[in-house]
Amino acid sequence: MLARYVDAYCEIASYEPGKPIFIANDSSECTLFRIDGLKTITSEDDAGTDAAEYLGVALSSILETPGYALTISFEVSSNIEDEVKPLFKKMEQAANQKGLDLSSIIRETEKLTIENGISIKVLLACWTMPGASYKAEISQARKDATAVWQDSVTASALTAQRPNLLLEPINSPHKAFVDLVSKGLDNANIQWEILGEDGEKNVRHDLIEVRKALLFHETPDDWSPMYAGLRRYPEAKKSFNSDVSEFFAPRVSRQMMASNAQGSSKKRCIEFGGRSYAVMQIDLFPREPRPFTDLFRLLRGDGKETTPFRVTFQFEGGAFTPGLMQVIAGFASLTSGTSKNIFNTNKQILDDMRRGQGAEYVKTRILASTWREPDEPDAILERRRALLMRALTSWGNAQVADVPSNMMRSLCETVPGMTVGARSGKATFVPVGDSFRMLPFRFAAPVFNEGESIFLTPDGRLSPYKAFSPKMQYWFTTIFATPGSGKSVLMNRLNFEFVSYHIGRKLPFLLCIDLGVSSSGFIRMMQEALPPEEKHLASYIRPVNSAKFAVNPFDLGLGRRKPLARESSYVRDFILSMIDTPEQHKPEMKILVSEMCRQLYQIKSDLEANNQANAWEAGVDANVDAACQRHGVHLVNGKTRWWTIVDELMVKGDETNAIRAQRYAVPRLQDSSTILAQFQPREGQETQFTPEAVRLARQSLQAAIEQYPMFGNTTKMDLGVSRIAAIDLNDVAQRGETPEALKNNTLMFMASRSVLVQKISGHDEEIPEMDFPPQHRDMYQEYWRRRHADMGESPKRLAMDEYHVTGGGEYIESMLLSDGREGRKWGLEIILASQFLADFKKLNKMASCSMILNQEGKETRKECKTVYGFDDAVEDALKDYVHGPQPGYGANILARFMINDSERWTIMNNRIGPTMLWALNTRREDRQVRDELYKRMSASDALSFLARRYPEGSSLNHYQKVASTMNEGDEDIFVAAKLVDGLMKEYVQG
Numbered sequence: 001m002l003a004r005y006v007d008a009y010c011e012i013a014s015y016e017p018g019k020p021i022f023i024a025n026d027s028s029e030c031t032l033f034r035i036d037g038l039k040t041i042t043s044e045d046d047a048g049t050d051a052a053e054y055l056g057v058a059l060s061s062i063l064e065t066p067g068y069a070l071t072i073s074f075e076v077s078s079n080i081e082d083e084v085k086p087l088f089k090k091m092e093q094a095a096n097q098k099g100l101d102l103s104s105i106i107r108e109t110e111k112l113t114i115e116n117g118i119s120i121k122v123l124l125a126c127w128t129m130p131g132a133s134y135k136a137e138i139s140q141a142r143k144d145a146t147a148v149w150q151d152s153v154t155a156s157a158l159t160a161q162r163p164n165l166l167l168e169p170i171n172s173p174h175k176a177f178v179d180l181v182s183k184g185l186d187n188a189n190i191q192w193e194i195l196g197e198d199g200e201k202n203v204r205h206d207l208i209e210v211r212k213a214l215l216f217h218e219t220p221d222d223w224s225p226m227y228a229g230l231r232r233y234p235e236a237k238k239s240f241n242s243d244v245s246e247f248f249a250p251r252v253s254r255q256m257m258a259s260n261a262q263g264s265s266k267k268r269c270i271e272f273g274g275r276s277y278a279v280m281q282i283d284l285f286p287r288e289p290r291p292f293t294d295l296f297r298l299l300r301g302d303g304k305e306t307t308p309f310r311v312t313f314q315f316e317g318g319a320f321t322p323g324l325m326q327v328i329a330g331f332a333s334l335t336s337g338t339s340k341n342i343f344n345t346n347k348q349i350l351d352d353m354r355r356g357q358g359a360e361y362v363k364t365r366i367l368a369s370t371w372r373e374p375d376e377p378d379a380i381l382e383r384r385r386a387l388l389m390r391a392l393t394s395w396g397n398a399q400v401a402d403v404p405s406n407m408m409r410s411l412c413e414t415v416p417g418m419t420v421g422a423r424s425g426k427a428t429f430v431p432v433g434d435s436f437r438m439l440p441f442r443f444a445a446p447v448f449n450e451g452e453s454i455f456l457t458p459d460g461r462l463s464p465y466k467a468f469s470p471k472m473q474y475w476f477t478t479i480f481a482t483p484g485s486g487k488s489v490l491m492n493r494l495n496f497e498f499v500s501y502h503i504g505r506k507l508p509f510l511l512c513i514d515l516g517v518s519s520s521g522f523i524r525m526m527q528e529a530l531p532p533e534e535k536h537l538a539s540y541i542r543p544v545n546s547a548k549f550a551v552n553p554f555d556l557g558l559g560r561r562k563p564l565a566r567e568s569s570y571v572r573d574f575i576l577s578m579i580d581t582p583e584q585h586k587p588e589m590k591i592l593v594s595e596m597c598r599q600l601y602q603i604k605s606d607l608e609a610n611n612q613a614n615a616w617e618a619g620v621d622a623n624v625d626a627a628c629q630r631h632g633v634h635l636v637n638g639k640t641r642w643w644t645i646v647d648e649l650m651v652k653g654d655e656t657n658a659i660r661a662q663r664y665a666v667p668r669l670q671d672s673s674t675i676l677a678q679f680q681p682r683e684g685q686e687t688q689f690t691p692e693a694v695r696l697a698r699q700s701l702q703a704a705i706e707q708y709p710m711f712g713n714t715t716k717m718d719l720g721v722s723r724i725a726a727i728d729l730n731d732v733a734q735r736g737e738t739p740e741a742l743k744n745n746t747l748m749f750m751a752s753r754s755v756l757v758q759k760i761s762g763h764d765e766e767i768p769e770m771d772f773p774p775q776h777r778d779m780y781q782e783y784w785r786r787r788h789a790d791m792g793e794s795p796k797r798l799a800m801d802e803y804h805v806t807g808g809g810e811y812i813e814s815m816l817l818s819d820g821r822e823g824r825k826w827g828l829e830i831i832l833a834s835q836f837l838a839d840f841k842k843l844n845k846m847a848s849c850s851m852i853l854n855q856e857g858k859e860t861r862k863e864c865k866t867v868y869g870f871d872d873a874v875e876d877a878l879k880d881y882v883h884g885p886q887p888g889y890g891a892n893i894l895a896r897f898m899i900n901d902s903e904r905w906t907i908m909n910n911r912i913g914p915t916m917l918w919a920l921n922t923r924r925e926d927r928q929v930r931d932e933l934y935k936r937m938s939a940s941d942a943l944s945f946l947a948r949r950y951p952e953g954s955s956l957n958h959y960q961k962v963a964s965t966m967n968e969g970d971e972d973i974f975v976a977a978k979l980v981d982g983l984m985k986e987y988v989q990g
Contacts, residue, residue, distance in 0.1 A: 006261045006272075009412040010253035011419050014165050014228055015204060020196030021174070022207060022252065023165045027142070028129040028420045029174040032206040033181065035072075035122035036191040037445035041905040043873035044291050048437035054187035056436030058180055059315075060360035067132025068177060068317035069421035071125040073414060074292065074440035076299070077308040079216060079373075080119045083462055084110060087454055091501040098507055100500055100529045104944040108913040109454070116911065118306050118460035122440055123209060124192075125416035126181055128174035130167075132317075137169035160248035163228035191445035206417065211256045213310070213415040215273035217374065218259060225255040263407050269381060270407045274374040278385040278402065279410045281425035282366040286396025289430075292440040296459075298391035303460065307370065307384050311392075312414040313439060314365040314422035364430045365422050368392060368400075369414045396438075401425075444906045447897045452501040453494060455908035458881055458892065463908045467498050467829055468795050471899045472848035475829035476820045478840045480864070485854030485884045486891035487833055488518040490910050491801055492920045494831070496522050499724055500529075502795055507537055509796040511719070511756035512726040513749055515733050515805065517922045519726035524931065525919040526724050528939030539722040543710070545732050550713035551751040554600070554667045555758055558659055559650065559780035561605035561643070562771040563597075566761070569818055570754065571597050573811035575672075577746050578711075579700040580739070588693045595688070596675045596697070600667040603674070606643040607773060612674075614665055616640045621664065624649075627657035641665070647776050655783070669712045672701050711751065719759055723794075727752045733805055742807035749806050750815060753798060760796045763825045764788050792827060799831040808839030820846045837863050844868065850896040854884035868896060874905045881907050917953030918946045925959040928976035936984060945987055955979070 012030075015022035020031050038047060062068055088110040095102045130138045145164040178194070185192045195206035203224040212219045226249040235246035249255075261272040269276045292311075299307050370388045372381040385402065392400045404410040410424040444457050451466030468475055481487035495512060502508050512519045519540070526538040543549035553574040556563055563571060572594050581589045606613040615638050618625065628635055628645060631652040635645070642665035649658040679694045681687040687694075705712040710732070719725050729748050734741035764785060772780045798819070806812050819830055820843075834840065837860070844850060844867060855861050855878055865875050878894050885891040890911030897904045912920075918930060933942040950958070962979045 006259070006408065007251075007253045007257040009408050009419070010257050012207070012210070012252045012256065012417070014161050014163065014252055015207060015225070016166055017227060018197060020194045020206060021166070021171075022204075022417070024127075024420045025251075025253075026130060026420070027138075027165050027167045027170055028127055029166070029170055030128075030417050030420075031126045031174070031178045032195045032209060032417050033124040033126070033185070034193045034195055034209070035124055035185070035441065036193070037122070037443040038441060039189050039191050039445055039902065039904050041444070041874050041877050041907070042189065042442065043871075043876070044293060044442060046873065047442040048291055050188040051190075051439050051441050052433045052436040055181070055184035055190075055439075056362075056432035057360065058184040058187075060362065060432045062177060062180060063315060063317045063362050064360070065132070066318045067129045067173070069127040069129070070181075070315040071123075071127070071312060071416040071421070072315075072439055073121075073123050073213075073310055073312040073416050074296075075119075075121040075123075075213070075308075075310040076296075076306065077119050077216075078306040079308075080114055080117045080462070082221065083119060084113050084117065084454075087450055087462075087464065088113075090450065090503070091452070091497075094501045094503050097503075097505050098500070099531045099534065100526075101938060101940045102500055102529055104940040104947075105915050105919060108915040108947065112911065112913045113454055113456065113462070116460065117456050117462055120443060120459070120461050121209075122443070123213075123416040124181070126174070126177050127420050128170055128177050129420060130170060132173045132177075133169035138167065141167040141169050156243045157245045157248055158243055159245040159250055159254070161226075161228040161251045188441070190441055207252065207256065210415060210417045213418070214275075214411070215256075215259055217274050225252045226250075261408055268385070268403050270411060272408075272411070276372040276378070276381050277369050277407075277411050278371070278381055278388075279367070279369045279404060279407050279414070280385075280389060280392070280400050280402035281368070281404060281410060282392065282398045283401045283426055284399030285364070285366075285428040285430060286398040286438075288396045289434045289438050290396045291442065292438055293442050295391055295395040296440075298394060299387065300459070306460075307387055308373075309368060309370045309384070309388050310414050311366065311368045311440070312416070313435070314367065314413065314427075315435070316363040316365075316421050316427065318363055360432045361429045362432055362435055363427045364435045365425045365427050366392075366398075367410060367414045367422065367425060369411060447899060447904055447906060452497040455893075455910060458907050458909060463906065465494075465908070467494075467502065467797070468827070469899075473898065473901075474820050474846050474848045475824055476843070476847045477829070477831045477849040477851065478843060478847045479831065479833035479851045479853070480835075480837050480840065480855075481833065481851075481853035482835060482855070482860075486910060487853055488801070488922075489885070489912065489920065490851070490853065490891070490893065491799060491831065491833055492519065492522045493910065493912060493916070495519075495797070495799055496525065496916075496920070498795075498797060499526060504794065506794055507723040508794050509756065509760050510724050510799065511752070511797075512799045512801065513752045514726060514728055514801040516730050516802075517728065517927075518801065519728065521920040521922050521927065521930075523724065523726050524927075524934075525939065528934050528942075536720075537722055538724040539719065540726050540728065541717065542728040542730065543717055543732055545708060545710050547709045547713040547716065549717040550710050550715055551717050551755060552663065552666065552668055552713065552715045553711060553751065553754065554597075554669075555663065555715055555754070556601075556666055557758070557762065557770070558655070558662060558783065559646065559772050559776070560770050561607050561773075562601050564766055564769055566818060566822055568594070568597065570750075570757075570815055573815050574747070574750050574754075575701070577743060577750065577809070577811045578704040579697055580743075581696060585690075585693050585696065588689060589697065592679065592689050592693055592697060596672060596679070599675045599678075600671055604665070604667045604671065605771075606641050607771070613641045613643055616642055616645060616664070621660060624657050624661045624664075627654055647773060650776070650779060650783070663714045668714065669701065669705055673698065676701070708747065711747065718755060725756075727755065735805075737807070742805070742809065746806040746809050746812045749800060749803070750812055753800070753815070753819075756796070756798055757819070760791055760794075760828065761822075761826050762788055762791070765825075794827070796823075796826065796828045797831065798828060799833075801833045802835075803832045804834040804836040804839055806839075808834070808836070808843075813842060816843060817846060837867055841867060847896075848898045852878065852882065852894040853891060854882055855894075856883060870896075870905060877905070877907055914947035914951045914953050915943045918943050918950075921953060923954060923956065925956055925976070926954050928974070929955050929959060929979055932974075932976045932980040933983065936980065937987075945983070949983065949986070 011024045012022050013025045021029050023029055092106050148164050149162055197204050203222050208223055228249050237246055259273045261270055263270045269278050370384040389400050392398055404424050412418045413422040413424050446463055448464045448466040451464035453465040455463040457463050499508055499510055523538050523540040527535045553571055575593045602608050603612045605611055616635055618637050633648045642661055645661045646658050646665055676698045679689050681691050732748050734744045767781055767784055855864055861875055861878055881892045882894050890909055893908045893910055895906055895908055963975045
């Protein structure tokens with residue numbers, strides 16, 4: 001019979017505060033799981049086998065007995081705004097906190113995500129019913145609960161929510177059931193979460209999910225039902241009677257089903273909560289059970305249109321009993337060969353089960369529904385119903401029936417947790433292996449719940465990426481990509497979103513080392529997005545090999561006379577990279593260079609006896625000279641030591657000029673000849689090093705002094721107050737893979753890296769090891785404590801693009817490994833991008849994130865498999881999904897994350913809109929147009945206008961057309977300026 005009130009179809013009566021349990025009218029208990037999916041890429045066969053073995057087999061013993069039910073649903077819809085908007089709201093807040101004007105990019109990225117993403121929701125409900133316990137215990141527990149209720153409420157309250165429905169005889173087996181499910185999901189490598197109460201926000205996430213399944217548009221995110229007890233404002237009674245239910249909180253079912261339902265057998269639908277639902281059920285179980293992904297592919301099609309649907313599996317406890325069917329088949333077998341086969345089959349199944357050799361069977365129902373949203377036309381529901389029925393029928397050759405006798409009951413049974421098990425449709429006894437292999441678990445679980453970058457999976461789910469996740473042991477990322485695979489776009493996006501959306505009032509520190517102008521668009525965008533008074537915080541540096549851009553490898557932290565261990569390692573590796581050392585001399589050369597560096601710092605320290613500390617000379621640095629005059633520091637040409645000036649300026653509180661002065665106090669590359677001369681063997685004296693090693697060192701370093709003015713002079717290139725910078729090594733790097741080119745490029749990358757590290761490195765644990773003048777130790781220690789505290793607030797990133805031009809040699813690799821180990825203490829993340837996988841062979845052991853782009857070659861995929869050690873399923877994903885950028889789709893990325901000692905592989909899609917494309921565009925013509933437009937309006941308005949005018953992300957065709965109209969009289973007018981003059985007329989006209 002049909003129920004008179006719609007809330008009768010919901011069987012939830014109450015819930016248990018503080019516990020993830022809600023309770024049915026008959027005291028059955030339910031716990032709701034949210035299933036996120038597989039933790040890593042797994043083959044279809046393995047995923048099905050794991051679900052069947054670790055979950056199905058584990059549960060089969062408990063499902064053999066009555067009193068238990070398991071409901072698992074898979075829901076797809078395009079209603080993704082509730083997931084997307086909170087993520088982008090955090091991004092907007094982070095950008096506004098830093099004063100960045102990025103509204104146009106944020107809005108576009110949010111819109112792009114909503115348009116291309118889908119919501120996939122998998123829920124699992126565990127029901128434990130009174131039948132799971134002894135009848136006598138249940139009966140006594142009911143009597144005790146009723147007595148407590150009657151003592152507190154003496155009048156009749158028929159529809160009131162009772163607070164004492166939780167019965168201990170049911171609670172104990174329910175906990176065991178939930179634990180068994182939890183363990184089975186873990187063993188099957190499935191990511192999950194038990195939904196329950198959020199104490200801070202006072203909401204019940206489990207009951208919200210149940211309600212949203214039917215009343216999506218009418219359920220706010222902070223909804224929570226009223227718990228049992230007196231109402232603050234009682235309901236007015238229409239007439240007097242002895243029932244006082246109006247004074248108490250109503251059953252949860254009445255609070256959940258707060259909308260009217262209207263059924264139409266003619267239209268074969270039911271309207272509820274603004275939606276029109278079509279419901280169907282599998283009458284004849286699939287003859288050939290197939291993975292759920294097959295059904296998903298049938299329903300997704302080309303992915304251009306999302307068909308909302310929910311498919312629900314209902315598993316009911318109870319032993320497999322062919323019963324009447326076997327008896328009838330026994331009689332009929334005398335005349336029917338078919339019945340004889342049925343009889344023999346059933347007999348064989350029973351015999352095998354008695355001997356413990358047969359498959360475990362579970363009573364299974366499959367229900368499904370699709371719907372029309374309130375703003376969609378009526379005809380669309382019929383099309384979706386037909387599509388869902390065709391897909392279900394094709395899914396293993398099943399027989400599907402719609403228009404159930406009780407549509408509302410069937411609809412509610414598609415929602416896990418709304419009803420205690422299912423009564424709709426025909427139940428089928430199915431072997432556990434077959435039924436659980438069909439479950440919808442083979443979908444990638446998100447690695448992070450939020451992040452600065454929001455990617456999508458190939459099937460459209462959100463896949464946030466979070467830098468500096470505490471789940472990672474190291475903050476080290478490698479990107480392996482062939483040319484044209486979208487690497488530069490990916491790196492620029494990661495850097496842009498990290499700088500803009502990382503939570504904090506200050507900009508993080510970021511240095512991008514690159515070859516070419518690919519980072520220039522990112523830097524220019526940051527400059528334009530910053531307030532006018534802060535544009536200097538982002539800088540683009542393109543050095544040449546001259547003293548003007550010098551970076552002295554011997555630089556030290558302020559006040560320190562000797563290097564820390566990590567500084568010593570860097571200087572040693574840098575000097576070793578300059579020396580062409582034969583393999584047989586490498587062990588000796590490492591000792592020689594270490595000793596040379598140690599003595600160099602020693603003789604240049606004013607704290608050592610018989611030192612050769614550098615003396616001040618007038619005019620060497622006009623800024624320092626002026627500062628000393630301003631602060632009254634007495635100077636004597638050729639006598640006053642630079643270290644003295646450093647200390648005096650620090651006493652006066654002038655840290656900026658103290659740092660400048662120290663650059664003249666530390667050793668330089670030219671000073672190495674003095675030490676190496678002492679290592680030269682003399683007649684009748686034994687030396688520590690062989691003549692050949694000393695000769696190689698002197699010869700190589702002398703050549704380096706002549707070849708690299710950048711490294712033989714006092715440091716001039718630094719970031720100053722900039723927090724975001726790109727160093728373009730295009731003019732100092734060498735092309736090719738010759739030993740000389742690789743050495744040159746290694747030195748350039750190492751020196752550029754030191755520009756950032758000198759600015760941001762260090763932690764308080766190093767302070768006791770710092771070598772300061774005794775009289776100034778307290779001053780310098782206080783400076784470094786303040787410096788570390790200030791630096792500790794801000795995350796830092798060092799991004800090296802085109803890393804392959806260094807050859808990934810021994811010494812730069814050693815430096816990066818050291819940075820990776822120590823960097824977490826300073827809050828430093830490292831990103832390396834290379835076209836050669838061999839560059840990462842050792843670094844991959846430390847990489848908590850590895851990204852692979854566009855590896856279509858069989859040999860390259862084989863190399864990836866060897867280096868990363870992934871299995872065939874990951875290799876298949878690389879082959880099937882990672883093919884480089886595609887118009888309108890972007891580029892897929894195969895990513896590996898090392899999270900809490902577990903390896904997770906996933907596919908992410910990097911798709912950006914025209915506004916972001918214009919912001920990061922590095923084509924010469926487009927840069928000129930964009931930069932000219934920046935002069936006429938705000939960056940946000942300029943990018944929005946360019947995105948509308950040139951949605952493909954380039955104005956090249958228009959630029960060339962304007963260029964062809966230029967004549968001699970226009971020689972002083974740039975093409976970009978003339979083009980933008982025309983654009984401004986369009987902009988004004990609207």
